[in-house]
Amino acid sequence: MNSSFSVTERQAIRRSIRQQRNQLSRSFRQQASRHLLRSLRQSPSFAFSKRIAVYLTNDAEIDTAVLLKDLQQRQRHIFLPVLHPLRKGHLSFIRYQRTTRMSRNRFGISEPDFRHSKSVSARFISLICMPLVAFDEQGNRLGMGGGFYDRTLAFMHQPGPRPALIGLAYELQKQPALPCEPWDIPLAAVATEKRLYQIR
Ligand SMILES: Nc1nc2c(c(=O)[nH]1)N(C=O)[C@@H](CNc1ccc(C(=O)N[C@@H](CCC(=O)O)C(=O)O)cc1)CN2
Numbered sequence: 001m002n003s004s005f006s007v008t009e010r011q012a013i014r015r016s017i018r019q020q021r022n023q024l025s026r027s028f029r030q031q032a033s034r035h036l037l038r039s040l041r042q043s044p045s046f047a048f049s050k051r052i053a054v055y056l057t058n059d060a061e062i063d064t065a066v067l068l069k070d071l072q073q074r075q076r077h078i079f080l081p082v083l084h085p086l087r088k089g090h091l092s093f094i095r096y097q098r099t100t101r102m103s104r105n106r107f108g109i110s111e112p113d114f115r116h117s118k119s120v121s122a123r124f125i126s127l128i129c130m131p132l133v134a135f136d137e138q139g140n141r142l143g144m145g146g147g148f149y150d151r152t153l154a155f156m157h158q159p160g161p162r163p164a165l166i167g168l169a170y171e172l173q174k175q176p177a178l179p180c181e182p183w184d185i186p187l188a189a190v191a192t193e194k195r196l197y198q199i200r
């Protein structure tokens with residue numbers, strides 16, 4: 001495998017999709033946020049999970065606001081990713097409630113304050129809704145390029161309890177096929193404003 005070509009290829013896809021995503025209108029985004037929830041409801045893991053990790057929208061990612069409100073109403077336990085202050089390149093997850101103290105991480109994304117809340121390993125979450133830049137119908141995922149989710153979820157290669165992974169995205173983020181790396185953790189499903197792609 002020619003890995004330097006692969007890195008260039010990944011970056012070109014990231015740039016192109018992030019640009020397209022940034023051009024979506026406000027009304028399209030708002031409607032997509034509602035339709036995303038409709039697609040997620042098709043997933044059995046969404047229906048049955050009590051502990052669910054979601055992200056707060058950044059860089060024109062599909063908006064999770066409607067989803068978050070729905071989860072709050074249904075009394076699910078919501079967790080958000082937090083950049084781990086000691087384990088470089090890893091995420092931890094912190095319960096998100098009305099009273100949770102928030103601060104901005106180095107990317108400007110609002111996250112629960114690590115010093116004031118108890119963090120939880122990804123192993124103990126039943127469903128992780130993952131941000132992404134590109135996906136394909138085989139469940140391959142391309143993120144922002146930090147490798148945060150891949151490092152954090154590396155334990156998924158081993159036996160034991162595992163969270164279900166569902167990617168959240170706009171339909172325009174779908175690619176015919178993505179280059180796949182050994183460390184990539186495949187998604188079980190992807191929910192878009194148009195439909196649910198159930199992969200495994
Ligand atoms: N909403 C959301 N939260 C998330 C993620 C995500 O992808 N989306 N992450 C998923 O891993 C983690 C943060 N990872 C990120 C990685 C890169 C950039 C970013 O904006 N990079 C800039 C350049 C780097 C810089 O500013 O230092 C860029 O590419 O333009 C943002 C978040 C945790 N929280």
Ligand SMILES: Nc1ncnc2c1ncn2[C@@H]1O[C@H](COP(=O)(O)OP(=O)(O)OP(=O)(O)O)[C@@H](O)[C@H]1O
Binds near residue numbers: 141144183
């Ligand atoms: N399990 C891992 N162990 C060590 N390094 C890893 C692991 N997973 C990914 N990386 C490193 O992280 C870097 C970025 O990976 P990649 O391009 O797949 O990120 P991404 O999936 O786009 O980002 P993210 O998961 O943050 O959304 C790679 O150069 C890779 O070396």
